[in-house]
Amino acid sequence: MPRYVHLGELPHKHHVQFRKPDGGLYTEQLFSTRGFSGPMSTLYHVHQPTEVTSFEDCGSVAPTYLDDEPLRHRHLRTKRLKPSGDAISGRVPLMGNQDVIWYQALVADQMETFYKNADGDECLFIHDAEGTLESLFGNLEFKAGDYLVIPRGTIYKLHFRSFPVRIIAILSFGPITIPKRYRNEYGQLLEHAPYTERDIRVPTELVTHRERQTTQVMIRARNRHTLYTYPYHPCDVVGWDGFVFPFAFSIHDFSPITGKLHMPPPIHQTFDGHNFVICSFCPRMLDYHPQAVAIPYNHSNVDSDEVLYYVNDKFGSRKGIEEGSITLHPLGIPHGPQPGAVEAALGHQKTEELAVMVDTFHPFKLTKESLELEDSDYWKSWQVPQ
Numbered sequence: 001m002p003r004y005v006h007l008g009e010l011p012h013k014h015h016v017q018f019r020k021p022d023g024g025l026y027t028e029q030l031f032s033t034r035g036f037s038g039p040m041s042t043l044y045h046v047h048q049p050t051e052v053t054s055f056e057d058c059g060s061v062a063p064t065y066l067d068d069e070p071l072r073h074r075h076l077r078t079k080r081l082k083p084s085g086d087a088i089s090g091r092v093p094l095m096g097n098q099d100v101i102w103y104q105a106l107v108a109d110q111m112e113t114f115y116k117n118a119d120g121d122e123c124l125f126i127h128d129a130e131g132t133l134e135s136l137f138g139n140l141e142f143k144a145g146d147y148l149v150i151p152r153g154t155i156y157k158l159h160f161r162s163f164p165v166r167i168i169a170i171l172s173f174g175p176i177t178i179p180k181r182y183r184n185e186y187g188q189l190l191e192h193a194p195y196t197e198r199d200i201r202v203p204t205e206l207v208t209h210r211e212r213q214t215t216q217v218m219i220r221a222r223n224r225h226t227l228y229t230y231p232y233h234p235c236d237v238v239g240w241d242g243f244v245f246p247f248a249f250s251i252h253d254f255s256p257i258t259g260k261l262h263m264p265p266p267i268h269q270t271f272d273g274h275n276f277v278i279c280s281f282c283p284r285m286l287d288y289h290p291q292a293v294a295i296p297y298n299h300s301n302v303d304s305d306e307v308l309y310y311v312n313d314k315f316g317s318r319k320g321i322e323e324g325s326i327t328l329h330p331l332g333i334p335h336g337p338q339p340g341a342v343e344a345a346l347g348h349q350k351t352e353e354l355a356v357m358v359d360t361f362h363p364f365k366l367t368k369e370s371l372e373l374e375d376s377d378y379w380k381s382w383q384v385p386q
């Protein structure tokens with residue numbers, strides 16, 4: 001995040017003595033996400049973040065991809081998922097590649113154990129629940145329609161106020177950032193960007209757990225889970241500052257960019273990943289040229305896989321989808337409006353669509369879990385009725 005944030009107590013300089021009320025020293029931790037030259041924050045702990053009671057290898061969590069799947073358009077119905085697990089154990093890998101993994105979850109239970117993803121940044125899209133993200137950086141309230149961007153290495157727990165909860169969990173092996181073209185040379189969001197700093201919500205309440213109490217954290221690193229047991233609560237931070245922290249951004253705060261004629265998908269971009277983008281399709285006024293065709297043209301994404309998650313069922317150019325559907329339009333074959341969709345859209349002034357899209361520059365590989373959700377006739381939806 002190109003923004004400086006601080007919370008709690010801080011000493012007046014880095015790397016100086018910072019004392020507890022009893023005279024002991026707080027422990028300083030540099031929390032960086034790219035060596036010593038990328039974004040970083042500095043945290044001050046009550047305990048030593050290096051002290052560990054024990055650890056236990058819990059095995060591989062690398063998705064198993066299907067290598068020999070035919071090239072065709074896909075439709076996955078996430079409504080077929082049964083409530084299962086917590087916000088981590090309930091994640092079902094649907095597709096992935098070397099840059100990003102798409103997990104879907106229908107969460108049934110609260111998280112009992114803290115989690116740390118050291119493999120990559122996470123972008124969670126919360127479809128339908130309110131709750132609190134508790135982390136090293138403090139508490140952050142979230143609600144339906146929020147993206148939660150959680151930097152790698154953040155120890156956190158999600159608390160939901162109701163169940164089940166639909167979540168997309170996007171794991172990015174590279175950093176998730178705000179698109180460069182939205183920012184000036186100082187990192188500040190520019191006037192033409194579809195959101196501003198005021199829309200970014202950061203942790204506001206720092207709860208410092210000073211007591212020594214056995215606490216476990218499931219750590220994902222190198223595509224394995226290791227259960228770490230600590231003799232203290234990991235959220236023992238009295239203060240932190242810097243440019244690395246989890247944040248929330250609501251899809252409902254995305255201000256769509258509209259035009260006289262059809263605007264291409266990059267106007268929907270919300271976040272940037274390494275070799276992929278995350279976009280938000282939001283309710284907006286449609287193209288205002290009197291003869292405008294206000295839905296997408298056919299496009300040959302020969303170098304890009306396109307995945308859309310339909311937050312509602314009102315997507316103008318697509319037929320046969322439902323709330324919670326996912327479509328995958330793979331590179332190599334064109335896609336576009338289904339027969340009749342263009343004619344049906346003529347004269348429309350507004351769309352109520354709400355969708356999350358991930359476009360990748362390397363092909364997604366499907367998992368066997370994804371095939372269990374598939375509507376295998378979707379590719380036929382472009383056939384012209386005779």
Ligand SMILES: [Fe+2]
Nearest residue numbers: 299306329335
């Ligand atoms: Fe498309």
